[in-house]
Amino acid sequence: MSGGNHLDSRLKLCADFVRHGKRLADIGTDHAYLPVWLCRSGICPSAIAADINPAPLESGRQTIAAANLSDRIETRLSDGLREIGGEEADDIVIAGMGGDLIAKIIGEWRFSRDGEKHFILQPMTRSERLIRRLCENGFDIDRQDCCVAGGKCYTVLSVTYTGNTAAREESYFYTGRLTPKENATHLRFVRGHIDRLNKMARGEARFAALARQLEEFCGDNS
Numbered sequence: 001m002s003g004g005n006h007l008d009s010r011l012k013l014c015a016d017f018v019r020h021g022k023r024l025a026d027i028g029t030d031h032a033y034l035p036v037w038l039c040r041s042g043i044c045p046s047a048i049a050a051d052i053n054p055a056p057l058e059s060g061r062q063t064i065a066a067a068n069l070s071d072r073i074e075t076r077l078s079d080g081l082r083e084i085g086g087e088e089a090d091d092i093v094i095a096g097m098g099g100d101l102i103a104k105i106i107g108e109w110r111f112s113r114d115g116e117k118h119f120i121l122q123p124m125t126r127s128e129r130l131i132r133r134l135c136e137n138g139f140d141i142d143r144q145d146c147c148v149a150g151g152k153c154y155t156v157l158s159v160t161y162t163g164n165t166a167a168r169e170e171s172y173f174y175t176g177r178l179t180p181k182e183n184a185t186h187l188r189f190v191r192g193h194i195d196r197l198n199k200m201a202r203g204e205a206r207f208a209a210l211a212r213q214l215e216e217f218c219g220d221n222s
């Protein structure tokens, strides 16, 4: 990957979920590859590349300048979405962070409950806790997919606020909208959850029951 010319499959899947013509905010942008790719390809007219740390933000600034996109992509020092106004972005990407931190960032932003905003989320860990927090707070998953990058399997979600807080089965937090019976990458992702649950089941029986439920969802009934 160099200067946002090419995205790896993890960031490419995030990019695929961004709507054409929408203004982007990339939170935790680091190198700014994603906003550069999205603006250069014409998908986004403009973007804010935000990061909590000055060093990655500087690296992002250099990527943006090298791509001659400084007039369309603004860099901004921001803890989560705190420095982003509600009128500044339509699609918000938060990728490469833990699920708990992503949930915290969405929960803290006062414009999150605007159903016009799309949040594209790529948790590195604890996706089940992120999905639980989103469901409990009235967000629905519009789309979800998985990819493999560097030998690891990742999931990407697109969520919006709908106000729906209907109770969900525990297993939904692990599977979301994935279809592991039809898609081998989805199956690989859910199997990762099953393996972790089976390890945890040595201490607590309810994890074994949950793992079994997920196995059935995957069609592994043996």
Ligand SMILES: C[S@@+](CC[C@H](N)C(=O)[O-])C[C@H]1O[C@@H](n2cnc3c(N)ncnc32)[C@H](O)[C@@H]1O
Pocket (backbone or CB within 6 Å): 011, 027, 028, 029, 030, 031, 050, 051, 052, 053, 056, 078, 079, 080, 081, 094, 095, 096, 097, 105
């Ligand atoms: C692993 S990098 C991910 C970079 C890119 N988003 C990706 O997925 O490839 C995580 C970035 O998030 C930034 N970060 C961590 N906590 C943050 C927060 N609360 N608000 C904004 N950025 C944060 C870090 O400084 C770092 O640059």
